[in-house]
Amino acid sequence: MPEKHLSGAVRPRGLGRAARTTAAVGVSLAALAAGATTLAGPAAARPGTAPAAAAPGCSTAYTIEQKLTTGTTWRMCWRYDSKAGLVLENISYQPKGEAKPIKVLNSARLGQIHVPYDDGKHEYYDLTGQDFAQELMELSPGECPGGTIKTVKVPDGDPRHPNVKGLCTTTRSRGHAYRMHDLFQSGRTYQQQGKDLLVYTVNQVGWYEYITEWRFQDDGTINMNVGATGSLSFEDYNAQDGRGWPIGKGARDYATSHSHNVFWRLDFGLDGSSKTKVEQYDSTVSAPAGREGPTARTTRTKIGKELAGDYKTYRWWRVVSATGKNKDGHARSYELVPGPTTKYPGRSFTKHDMYVTEYDKCELFASNNPTCATGHPKSVDKWVGGQALTHPVVWVNVGFHHIARDEDQQPMPVHWQGFSIAPRDVTAMNPLTPKELAWENGHWEWRS
Numbered sequence: 001m002p003e004k005h006l007s008g009a010v011r012p013r014g015l016g017r018a019a020r021t022t023a024a025v026g027v028s029l030a031a032l033a034a035g036a037t038t039l040a041g042p043a044a045a046r047p048g049t050a051p052a053a054a055a056p057g058c059s060t061a062y063t064i065e066q067k068l069t070t071g072t073t074w075r076m077c078w079r080y081d082s083k084a085g086l087v088l089e090n091i092s093y094q095p096k097g098e099a100k101p102i103k104v105l106n107s108a109r110l111g112q113i114h115v116p117y118d119d120g121k122h123e124y125y126d127l128t129g130q131d132f133a134q135e136l137m138e139l140s141p142g143e144c145p146g147g148t149i150k151t152v153k154v155p156d157g158d159p160r161h162p163n164v165k166g167l168c169t170t171t172r173s174r175g176h177a178y179r180m181h182d183l184f185q186s187g188r189t190y191q192q193q194g195k196d197l198l199v200y201t202v203n204q205v206g207w208y209e210y211i212t213e214w215r216f217q218d219d220g221t222i223n224m225n226v227g228a229t230g231s232l233s234f235e236d237y238n239a240q241d242g243r244g245w246p247i248g249k250g251a252r253d254y255a256t257s258h259s260h261n262v263f264w265r266l267d268f269g270l271d272g273s274s275k276t277k278v279e280q281y282d283s284t285v286s287a288p289a290g291r292e293g294p295t296a297r298t299t300r301t302k303i304g305k306e307l308a309g310d311y312k313t314y315r316w317w318r319v320v321s322a323t324g325k326n327k328d329g330h331a332r333s334y335e336l337v338p339g340p341t342t343k344y345p346g347r348s349f350t351k352h353d354m355y356v357t358e359y360d361k362c363e364l365f366a367s368n369n370p371t372c373a374t375g376h377p378k379s380v381d382k383w384v385g386g387q388a389l390t391h392p393v394v395w396v397n398v399g400f401h402h403i404a405r406d407e408d409q410q411p412m413p414v415h416w417q418g419f420s421i422a423p424r425d426v427t428a429m430n431p432l433t434p435k436e437l438a439w440e441n442g443h444w445e446w447r448s
Helices: 022-033
Strands: 063-067 073-081 085-094 102-116 123-125 148-153 163-181 189-205 208-217 222-230 245-247 253-255 258-268 277-285 296-303 307-309 315-325 331-337 354-358 392-402 412-424
Touching: 063 163, 063 189, 073 148, 085 189, 085 208, 102 208, 102 222, 222 258, 222 392, 258 412, 277 307, 277 392, 392 412
Parallel strands: none
Antiparallel strands: 063 073, 073 085, 085 102, 102 123, 102 258, 148 163, 163 189, 189 208, 208 222, 222 412, 245 253, 258 392, 277 296, 277 315, 307 354, 315 331, 331 412, 354 392
C-alpha cells in the first residue's frame, strides 16, 4: 500500500506512538529466537473459568458470547498476537433447536498482508515486517454502536500506553435472511431479518488503516473481510509504474499503483475434531444435444494430500467433519465461498487462491514467516509438499489491485476484500426455519 518510506524500506510508526524501548525490543527478539510470537489473551487464563455452557477454554475476560435475537448463539475465545493481531479460537455455533454448541474452528486469524508496488521499488509484509499488531487503534463508542469495546494489552507495544480500547463486539442487521410466500396453504408470507455478530479491530500501518472484520451470521455463515482506509500517501505521488493515476489538480501528482494480497489461516475443528476431511467439487456442462438442453455433471475429489488450489468455473471446496452428523444423518461441513479477487502473479506464494497444508505449529504466516526454525521454508507454497492430510489447515488468498482515484482522498473510502465459509449440512434444515414449517423436511405431502 502507499506508505511513507524511510531508508531500508521500513514504514514509520503511527503518529503519537513512541518508539519501543530497548528492553521491549530485547523481549521481542528473544521471543522470535525461541520460534514464537508474543501473545496477549487466554494463554495466561485457566481453562474452565468461562461460563459452563460455552466451555471455550478461556477466562470470562477473553470470551465472546452473543445470543442473537433470532435465537442463534456464537461463542469463542479471543487473544492478541504480537504479529497477527486479533486471533479467534474455539469458535462454536449453536442455532435454535440444537441442544449444544457445534464447534466450527480451532482458530481463525490473518495469515499475511503482502503489499508489492507496481514499479517494483517497494514490497511490504505488513503483519511480519511493519508493526501491524503494535499499531492497534483506539475505538470510540460511535464506532461500536450498541456494542462493547474491549481493552487489549498490546504485546511489544508502546510501554507508556500498553492497553488499548481496540476490540469491538456488537450486532448488526443484514437485511432479509429469507422470504417465502405460502401460496398453496396458509397464504402467509414468512420473512426473517438476519442478525450478525460483528467482531473487529483497526490497525494502522503508515498512512493506511486496516479494519479486520469477522461477521458471524445467525444462519451459521462466517464472513472474513479486511477493509483498507485512512489516507493515500502524498510521498507516493511520484508514480514510476507507467500507470500511476493523476491525483489532484492537473497532471502533477501521480499515485503509485500497488496490490494488497491478504491471506487468512483457518484451522477447522468441526464437532471438536481436527481430523477434518477436504473435498473438491467440479462440474462440467455439456453442449446442447438436439431438443434437450445442456446437462451438468458434478464430481467429487477427496483431497488426501496437501493442495495448492485455484478457483475455476463450477469449482468449490468443503471441509467435512470426521465425527459429526446433522439430524438427517449427513456429515457436517463448511463450504469455502470466494469473494472477488485479483490474483497477483509476481510471487510464488500469491499464484494460488487457496492452500491446504498439514498442521505445523510454526507455520503461521503465508509469507515472510518468522516462527519456524532456520532452514524451514518461509512461505505457504513451499509447505505444500505432498504430505498426507490428517489435520488440514486452510489458507485463503484474496488480492486487490489498487489503482488510486480522485475519490480516494481525503479520507480514503474503505475498500473491502474477503470471503466466507458457509454451513453445508450442519443442521437438518434452515436454522432459522419458523416452527410452522419445521415439518417440511425432505419429500413431504400436503397436510389436510
